[in-house]
Amino acid sequence: MDINALLMDERDNVATCVVPVARGQKVMYKRGDKTVTVEAAEDIPYCHKVAVTDIKKGGQVTKYGEMIGEADTDIHVGCWVSHLNIHSVPRDYDSELV
């Protein structure tokens, strides 16, 4: 089976499915040289994200090696990650100044 998802950074806990993946199908992506497989717990639309680890409610969701938001609820591995279950959090600009 071919790679059907991309992990943008090794620190990420979500991968982007580059083809639609139906519930029960395998999501296959590269983490470094290693090929990793998880089972889709839900239908994942084209170019949407799938959790590749369990993410606790309030936990950080990471893509590109950076935080893209926090989980609104427990998100289990293989579940669809979207605007419906994560949210953006305010920035701490003072800490970013040099």
Place this chain on the structure above:
Amino acid sequence: MEFWGYKRPEGRAGIRNHVLILPACACASESCRVVASQVRGTVNIIFNTGCSDVAANTEMSQRVLTGFAWHPNVYGVVIIGLGCESVPHQELKRKIQARTKKPVVSFGIQEEGGTLRTIEKATRAAREMAAEAAMQPRELCDISELLLAIECGGSDATSGIASNPAAGELSDLLVDLGASTMISESIEWIGAEHVLARRAATPEIHNRIIEICREYEEHLAAVGQNCRAGQPTPGNKAGGISTLDEKSLGCIRKGGTRPIVEVLEQAIQPTIPGASVMDTAGYDIASITSMAAGGCTAMVFTTGRGTPTGNAIMPVLKITANEKTYRVMEDNMDVDLSGIIRGEYTIKEGGAILLKAIEDVCNGKMTKAEAFGFSDVAVDHICRFI
């Protein structure tokens, strides 16, 4: 690397040689459209402001009008004013002539005695100018004369993982060749501002990037608005972008990795060669207008969901890495980079594809938005569309 362009005494070479029919205020926009429809070689813009405005908005309008007139892709300018606009057409003409030796004429609808008399005079002037413009040959110009704008809009998840990184590769290639590039849309730095700021050439630039994002949020908060409410857009969400932070982290990749040498206010021309950033709205039409007024001579525009937007004086090259979007919107899309998503070629190779495509545009190849004659303009206000 070189391209065939139009040399200008004031600065960078142009890649087009338009005669611009320029309204001094909104009330003259339709007359300008009629004149431009009558004379081959001319372009017009529809302007939505220029009257009954506070000083800061008048300043912004003037930056856009003088920036468009001075623009390297413009051979000469025919201004049409009404006669009672905030900045009279004669004064706009003087401002433009203070910055450039290119031919500039102006007419006022109230002084000329109405639409038809104004259009007649302006059309004759435009015809003469267009005939002269057609005599100017293209000359070989070094690629360092190019100032490329990089924009993204109608984004989906393919933008951040493929087309924006490829545009970033293009930016790096051009900067290494001595050319200059610009990204904007500062609301779409929020959540990624700390990553963008790492590219700053100085601590001052680093902090300015952070402060721009803070100021944007505070500006919205001051009128009870939240920048995370309108962003991402419904289309972004449907395309797999879940938060403003995710959108921003994808957006900033289009600027590449080279040091940011200058932070610009809207519609201001850069003074230092290299990669720059401009503080503009996220609204595509406004940020494109500001970057064109800032003197960008060509634009690459990445999109996931597809968009038809074009600019009268700055050719806009559309790029998508979403194979379905390219297929269903081929009439609007110039470059298909979906091979990156399918793993057929790398992001780096995508950058090389874009370099060739932009070289063709510089040499005269019309983009699809240009061939349609699209001319979208929006001037940001001090309220920043709030």
